[in-house]
Amino acid sequence: MDLQTFFQHLSNGISLGSLYALIAVGYTMVYGILRLINFAHGDIFMMAMYFSFFSITLFHLPWFVAILAVILVTALLGMVIEATAYRPLRNAPKTSILISAIGVSFLLENLATYLFSGKPKSFPEFTYMTSTIQLGSVSVQRVSLLTPVVTLAALAILLYVINKTKLGMAMRAVSKDYETARVMGIKINRVIAATFAIGSALAAIGAIMWGIKYIRIEPMMGVMPGLKCFIAAVIGGIGNPVGAVLGGFILGMGEVMLVAFFSQITGWRDAFAFVALILVLLIRPTGIMGEKTTEKV
Amino acid sequence: MTQTKKAAVPVLETQNILMRFGGVVAVNNLSIQVHQGEIVALIGPNGAGKTTAFNVITGVYTPTEGGVLLKGEPITGLLPNKITQKGVARTFQNIRLFKNLTVYENILIAKHLRFKADFMSATLQLPHARRMEKQMHADTEALINRLGLQSVKNEIASSLPYGQQRRLEIARALATEPELLLLDEPAAGMNPQETDELTEFIREIKDEYKLTIFMIEHHMDLVMEISDRIYVLDFGVLIAEGTPDQVQNNPKVIEAYLGVEEDA
Amino acid sequence: MKREMNKKRILLNLILIAVAAAFLIYADQNMSFYSLRIINLCAVYAIMGLSMNLINGFTGMFSLGSAGFMAIGAYAVAIFTVPVAVRSEVFYLQPMWPVIANIHMGFFPAMILGGVLSAVAAFLIGFPVLRLKGDYLAIATLGFSEIIRIAFTNLQTVTNGPLGIKYIPSFDHIWWPVLTAIVVTVFMFLLIKSSYGRAFKAIREDEIAAEAMGIGLFKHSMLSFVISGFLAGMGGALMAGILGTIDPKQFLFTLTYNFLLIIVLGGMGSISGTLISSVIVTAGLEWLRIADEPLTLFGVNIPLFRPGFRMVVFSVLLMVIVLFFSKGLMGTKELSWELIGNWFERQKARFNKKGTPLKGGESK
Numbered sequence: 001m002d003l004q005t006f007f008q009h010l011s012n013g014i015s016l017g018s019l020y021a022l023i024a025v026g027y028t029m030v031y032g033i034l035r036l037i038n039f040a041h042g043d044i045f046m047m048a049m050y051f052s053f054f055s056i057t058l059f060h061l062p063w064f065v066a067i068l069a070v071i072l073v074t075a076l077l078g079m080v081i082e083a084t085a086y087r088p089l090r091n092a093p094k095t096s097i098l099i100s101a102i103g104v105s106f107l108l109e110n111l112a113t114y115l116f117s118g119k120p121k122s123f124p125e126f127t128y129m130t131s132t133i134q135l136g137s138v139s140v141q142r143v144s145l146l147t148p149v150v151t152l153a154a155l156a157i158l159l160y161v162i163n164k165t166k167l168g169m170a171m172r173a174v175s176k177d178y179e180t181a182r183v184m185g186i187k188i189n190r191v192i193a194a195t196f197a198i199g200s201a202l203a204a205i206g207a208i209m210w211g212i213k214y215i216r217i218e219p220m221m222g223v224m225p226g227l228k229c230f231i232a233a234v235i236g237g238i239g240n241p242v243g244a245v246l247g248g249f250i251l252g253m254g255e256v257m258l259v260a261f262f263s264q265i266t267g268w269r270d271a272f273a274f275v276a277l278i279l280v281l282l283i284r285p286t287g288i289m290g291e292k293t294t295e296k297v
Numbered sequence: 298m299t300q301t302k303k304a305a306v307p308v309l310e311t312q313n314i315l316m317r318f319g320g321v322v323a324v325n326n327l328s329i330q331v332h333q334g335e336i337v338a339l340i341g342p343n344g345a346g347k348t349t350a351f352n353v354i355t356g357v358y359t360p361t362e363g364g365v366l367l368k369g370e371p372i373t374g375l376l377p378n379k380i381t382q383k384g385v386a387r388t389f390q391n392i393r394l395f396k397n398l399t400v401y402e403n404i405l406i407a408k409h410l411r412f413k414a415d416f417m418s419a420t421l422q423l424p425h426a427r428r429m430e431k432q433m434h435a436d437t438e439a440l441i442n443r444l445g446l447q448s449v450k451n452e453i454a455s456s457l458p459y460g461q462q463r464r465l466e467i468a469r470a471l472a473t474e475p476e477l478l479l480l481d482e483p484a485a486g487m488n489p490q491e492t493d494e495l496t497e498f499i500r501e502i503k504d505e506y507k508l509t510i511f512m513i514e515h516h517m518d519l520v521m522e523i524s525d526r527i528y529v530l531d532f533g534v535l536i537a538e539g540t541p542d543q544v545q546n547n548p549k550v551i552e553a554y555l556g557v558e559e560d561a
Numbered sequence: 562m563k564r565e566m567n568k569k570r571i572l573l574n575l576i577l578i579a580v581a582a583a584f585l586i587y588a589d590q591n592m593s594f595y596s597l598r599i600i601n602l603c604a605v606y607a608i609m610g611l612s613m614n615l616i617n618g619f620t621g622m623f624s625l626g627s628a629g630f631m632a633i634g635a636y637a638v639a640i641f642t643v644p645v646a647v648r649s650e651v652f653y654l655q656p657m658w659p660v661i662a663n664i665h666m667g668f669f670p671a672m673i674l675g676g677v678l679s680a681v682a683a684f685l686i687g688f689p690v691l692r693l694k695g696d697y698l699a700i701a702t703l704g705f706s707e708i709i710r711i712a713f714t715n716l717q718t719v720t721n722g723p724l725g726i727k728y729i730p731s732f733d734h735i736w737w738p739v740l741t742a743i744v745v746t747v748f749m750f751l752l753i754k755s756s757y758g759r760a761f762k763a764i765r766e767d768e769i770a771a772e773a774m775g776i777g778l779f780k781h782s783m784l785s786f787v788i789s790g791f792l793a794g795m796g797g798a799l800m801a802g803i804l805g806t807i808d809p810k811q812f813l814f815t816l817t818y819n820f821l822l823i824i825v826l827g828g829m830g831s832i833s834g835t836l837i838s839s840v841i842v843t844a845g846l847e848w849l850r851i852a853d854e855p856l857t858l859f860g861v862n863i864p865l866f867r868p869g870f871r872m873v874v875f876s877v878l879l880m881v882i883v884l885f886f887s888k889g890l891m892g893t894k895e896l897s898w899e900l901i902g903n904w905f906e907r908q909k910a911r912f913n914k915k916g917t918p919l920k921g922g923e924s925k
Contacts, residue, residue, distance in 0.1 A: 037696045100883045107876035114869030267715040274704035381775035395766035406763045410775025412756045419755035
C-alpha cells in the first residue's frame, strides 16, 4: 500500500487506541477501588455522546461550553449511578453488584432507545477538527492529531492527581486495602464518588472526540467499545491507569492494523479483542503492568 | 509418650521446604516428620509461617523448593483435592464452613470424594449409586452423633455458636476418612474449659479413627498436655524440636515465644 | 405421621400433574397461535433459566455465555432441518458448504445434536476460562459468546452469515418445548439432589474448603459448565424450531441479560423459582407490550407510552429486584407443599389474630 494509505491506517490506529485508552482508564480505576467491572461504563460513554449531541443541537451551546457541560454532566451521571446502584450493595455478595452493573447497563441502553429513538443520529460537525492538514506528503485530520495529545495530557493529569494529591493518595489506599483505609478515617464514599466522576469525565472526553471523528450515534454504540476497553484494561494490567492506556493503544492499533493488512477478516474485527483477552488471561493474567495478588487461605 | 517408630516410614515428611512469595520468604528449609499415631504440634509466634506450612502440605501452595511425602509417596504440588483423597484432611484457622448449608450438608458433602459413581448414574439414581448414597448418609449420621451435633443437624452452619462451628469443621474433616488430620488452631477463641474438652476430644478421635494428628496451636496448655513432639517455627525457620519438656526449656524457644520477660 | 405427609404430598403432586396436563392439552387444541407461542417461549426461557442457574446459581460461577451456546443449538437445528430442496434459496449469496449441504435430519436428532455441539463448545471453552475468578470469568464467557456470534456472522457458507436462515420447519404445537422443559426440570431436580449437586453447592459456598474436602474444582465446575452448555444448546434448538427463522443478531450477548433477570428474580439456587420467574418474565414481557402503545386517559394522551417504554420498565424492574429483593422469589429454597401450607397457616393466623404458635415447616 502507498504511504498515504499506510499513514492513514496508522493515524486511525493511534486515534482509536487513544479513545480506547480514555475509556479503559475509567474501567481500571473503578476496578482498582471496588473490584467491580462497571458494565455500565460503555453506556456512560454512549450517554455522553447524546449529551454532546443535544447540547449543541438543542441547547445551541458554543463548542467550548458544550464540551465542559458534557464532561460535567457525564461525571455527574457516573456519580449518580454509583450512589444508587453500587453503594447500597457494597456489603452484598460479589455477584449482586456485578448483576447490578449489568442492570444499569441494560437500563441505560433501553432508556436511550426510548428517549432518543433507536435511529442513529449524527454528531454535530466540527469542521475545524475534521478538516485535514498537510504533514509532508500525507494529509491527516486535525482530530486525529489532537486525540492522542489529549489522551496523553489527560493521563499526565491523572497520574499527577493519583501520585501527588491527597485525593490520589486516598484512592491508592482504598484500592490497596479497603477496610484499613476506612478505619484510618478516609472518607470512602467521597473517594469512590471521585473515582467514578473522573472515570466518567474521561469517557466523556473520549466520547466527544469519537463523535467528531466517527460521527454516528446510536443507543447500542457503547456496548462493543465498552467491552473492548475493559479488555484493554485487563491487557494493560487491571488497576493500573498507565496499563489501561497501554492496553487501549495496543488494542486500537492491533484492531486497525489487522484489518488494514488482512482485509478479508474485516468481519472478524471485533473478535480480535476477545481473542486477545483469552490469550492474556491464559498467559499473563495480571496484564502487562499488573501485580500479582495471592489470596490468603 | 509414644515411641517414634524409627524403622517405619513417617506418615508425613517434608524435605527442605522453601516457600517464597515474591520477595518474602515465608518458610525456609522446613524439614519435619510425623509418625503414625503421633500427635505433633507446630508452634511459633504469629506470622511464623505455620499456616503457610500447612498450605504447602495440603497442596494449596506449591513450594518454591523442597518436597512433601505422604507415607513415602511424594505429593508435592498435587492439587488439594487429590491430597485429601490420599488421606489428608484439614481444618482452617479462620473457619471455612459452607456457611449457607446445613450442618448435615456440610458433613455429607465431605463424603463426596468417596462417591464412586458418575453423575448420570447419580442423577438417575441407579442402584449402585443409590447404595453409595445410603452409605454416605449413614456415615454422616454416625459422625453427627459422635460429634454431638444431633440437636443442630438441620441448622444453617453460620447460625451455630462458635464452639460448635469449630466442632463441625472437625466433623467435616473426619468425614473425608483421613489418616492424617491437620488442625489449624483448633482451640482458637476457646475458654479454658472448652480447651480441656477439646484436648480430651482430640485424644478420643485419634484412637477411635486411628489418626495421626499434626496441629498448629497457640494454647500452650493444650499443646504441652497432648503433644508427643513439638516443632517450633520462627520467621519461617525451624528453631527447635523435641518433646514438650525439651521445648519448654529450650532457651531459643523461650526467647522467641514462650514467656519472654517484659521489661518496661 | 411422616407416612401420612408423604401420601398427602404424592396425592397433591398427582393432582397438580393432572391439572397441568389437562391445561396443556386444552391449550394445544384451543388456544390461538399467539398464546401457544407464549407458552413455547416460556418453556424455552425456563430451560435457559435452568441452564444459567446451574452454573451461576448452584455452582456459583458467574458465566455470561448463554447466548453463544444458545446460538450453537439454534444453528444446528437451522442448518440441518431446513429441507434440502430449499437450501439453495436460503443460501442465495453463497452456496452451502458441500459437506453439510445434503445432511438433513428431523427436529429431535437436530436438537440433541445442538445440545451436544454446545456441550463440546463448553468443554473447549471451559479449559481456559474456568480457572478465572468472578468478574474475569464473566467477561471471558461473554467474550466467547461474542466470538461465537461473530463467527456465525462471518461463516457465510455454513450459517449464511448475517442473512440468517429461514424456512426452518417450525412447530405449531407446544409439545416439543414443553416436554423438553419438563424433562430438563426433572433432570435438574435429580442432579441437584445428588451428591454432585451438593458438590456444586460446596464450590459455590467456598471453593477452597470444597477443594480441601476432596472435591476437584476443575472436574466439577467443568461438569456443571458442560451440562449448562448442553441445556442452553437445547434451548436454542427449540428457539429455532419455534421461530422458524434465525439470524446472528438475535444472539448478541444482551440476550443473556434476559436469563440473568430470570434467575435473579426467581432466586439463584432455586429450580422452582426459576420456573416461576421464567413464566412471569416471558408473560410479563408480552403483557408489557401495551406499554409500547400510546395510551389515552380521559382523552389525554399520556406521553410516556411509546415504543421502547416496555424495555425501560423491564430494566427498572430488574434494578428494583437487584437492589431490594436480591434473594429473588425463592432464594435458595424450593417450592414445596409444606411451604405453601405454612404460608396459608400464617395468613390464617394473621386473619384470626389469635397469635397461635406456628408449626415450623421443614424447608428443604
